[in-house]
Amino acid sequence: ARFINAASRDEIVFTSGTTQAINLVAYSHALPRLQPGDTILVTQMEHHANIVPWQLVCERSGATLKVAPITHSGELIVERFVELLTPEVRLAAVTHVSNVLGTVNPVATLARECRRRGIPLLVDGSQAAPHLPIDVRALGCDFYALTGHKLFAPTGTGLLWARRGHLDAMPPFFGGGEMIREVRFEGTSFADPPHKFEAGTPNIAGFVGFGAALDYIDSIGLDRMAAREHELLAHALEAMRKVPGLRIIGEARDRVPVIAFLVDGVHAHDLATLLDHEGVAVRSGHHCAHPLMQYYGVPATLRASLAFYNTHAEIDAFIAAIGRARKLLA
Structure with a gap:
């Protein structure tokens, strides 16, 4: 939470990496809200992890995927991105830094434009976190995902940061132990976020290593x-x-x-x-x-x-x- 300047540790959901984090948002936040005629907006420079989950929920819901173009120099055409934020867009998803080109996208600007239109913005921060200070409150996005092994941590670690209001409204993606308040055959009540999204035994050793890796980065700056x-x-x-x-x-x-x-x-x-x-x-x-x-x-x-x-x-x-x-x- 300190590393990305989250307001609370309860806004941090531990995941196996950015891929699981984005799928969590796709199935718990987007899918219940999507209807035929709705769209999700991504960019032309996205990693498959920020394309395929949206395609899958679009197929299940009848929604469609829109793609914001880039220039030949590898920069997002911000004006076109904003133009594509039309009323039928239910969510926008953009990489903070391209894993191929190294391009840094103006996430704060994109988030501001999304907020003006009431459109949640998810940011794939996997490639950004090792190179840029991350402040989710200053960026103004709704969801931020990152991967531990990009930050010198063990593989199989990562996180999803989300605004608490979204986490409260989202149903669980995985079911099992540790994410419940009470289980009865007649029905189950779930724990508060982030625990309701962390079913099963966590990658304990991996996250101890993740913490050590972040301490190492903090020691350098x-x-x-x-x-x-x-x-x-x-x-x-x-x-x-x-x-x-x-x-x-x-x-x-x-x-x-x-x-x-x-x-x-x-x-x-x-x-x-x-x-x-x-x-x-x-x-x-x-x-x-x-x-x-x-x-x-x-x-x-x-x-x-x-x-x-x-x-x-x-x-x-x-x-x-x-x-x-x-x-x-x-």
Whole structure:
């Protein structure tokens, strides 16, 4: 609660990660309210976790999905997003930071426009939380989801923050032990939030690790981490732009140190394998963002992700490894 500046610990629901958190909102908040003719608004840069749950509840309810477009530089077209907030929109869902492009979306602005129209806003904060200070009260959104392993915590940990009014109104998504007040065969009464959404034995060890990870981040300071990462990002972008045939996918002005790229004539998977042999770890593939790959007209990209613990020397080694890999593939 302190990490994201929640008003109360009772606004925090422990989940296995962002995916479960978004599904919780989809089935407990959205589905009971959706009717044929309603819509849910997302953006073109979303992770599958912020697309598929909405598709599933739309199929069950007769609602439809609308998509706000982005520019070729990888920035959300805010004016179009606002234009698409029409009366039939029942919920909007947007990533805080693109897991592919590193683009930082203006969530506070989007939340303000949603509030003016009475539309709840869910924010996928999975990629933002490791790089940006998060203040859910200042952002003004209704739901905020994040994943522990992006924050150096164990896998299988995460959380959903939601305004208490939403949590009070939402029915449970999972049933079982620990989320009840009293169980009778004639009917069951449920515990108050967040407990009514935390059925079963929790990932106790994982959440102890999650707490330790947040203490570690607090000991360094996200502001210091962000400043260091901004410096590393500038160095990496400058070096990558000098590599012949290297194409950076997405050139957003406000971004975190996540860089998607391709090299002419080299398949992303092949280059990733050769870089691995050089001791350089990148990810290749569609990054759970098929619609975004389709927008750029590519089957896959490579993604280099930097963090505060990386060094300029490691970036230089990465660039040199690309050069050696290209020679092998020539």
